[in-house]
Structure formats: structure tokens, C-alpha cells
Amino acid sequence: MKYMLLINQPDDPETWSKLSEEEQKQVAADYQAINQTSGVTPGERLQPPEAATTVRVQDEKTLTTDGPLVSVKEALGGWLFYEADDLDAAIELASRIPAARMGGAVEIRPFAGS
Numbered sequence: 001m002k003y004m005l006l007i008n009q010p011d012d013p014e015t016w017s018k019l020s021e022e023e024q025k026q027v028a029a030d031y032q033a034i035n036q037t038s039g040v041t042p043g044e045r046l047q048p049p050e051a052a053t054t055v056r057v058q059d060e061k062t063l064t065t066d067g068p069l070v071s072v073k074e075a076l077g078g079w080l081f082y083e084a085d086d087l088d089a090a091i092e093l094a095s096r097i098p099a100a101r102m103g104g105a106v107e108i109r110p111f112a113g114s
Helices: 021-035 087-095
Strands: 002-010 040-045 053-058 061-066 074-083 105-110
Touching: 002 087, 021 040, 074 087, 087 105
Parallel strands: none
Antiparallel strands: 002 074, 002 105, 040 074, 053 061
8 A cells, every 4th residue: 555644743943943953863863764664755855834835726817825825833844655564554654753743743645546
């Protein structure tokens, strides 16, 4: 089964800076270990929601708005793909993602047709 793990982190730019140097190194090591897990295809880290541009089409006109689609307490920070035997394996991997223990959450979605 193939899953996409959407990594949501608190929309607080100070979350990272509040960590000690040792904690920052541990978080980086945890992400590196996850990216090296068999079946994982790493994604990319995203810039904060303020960097987003939202696009809508109304009356055949393209409208753009600076910023995210909606105001949220958590923001999509990145993603990864995971080929796993079952949902339990995906849940175990998600529980190792630092954002899940730092006030964020990880949404697991199976691919359609998987």
C-alpha cells in the first residue's frame, strides 16, 4: 500500500528557535533516519504559509491572493511517500516524525487505487 504522509507543524516560527542546539540536532537526526527508512520517498520542506499564493478562477478571471487558503493553527510543512505493508506501519512511521511530537500532526492518506 502506498501512502502520502502530510506533515503539519504549528504555525509558530519560533517553535524551532525555542529548541536547544541539542534538541535541534536530534530533530534533524530523526528526519534523516525517517528519510533513510526502507519504503520512504522523501518530500521537500515547504516555506511558511505567508509565502503561499492562493489562486481562484471566478467568471473566467484568475484571481490571486497572497498567503494561505485559510488561516490555521497548523500549516503543511512537508510531505513524504511511504510504501508499507499496511496502515499500522504507516502510523508507526508517522509517530516518529518530530512534528507530531512538537505540537503538529501527520495526516496519512492512502493513494487512490492502492
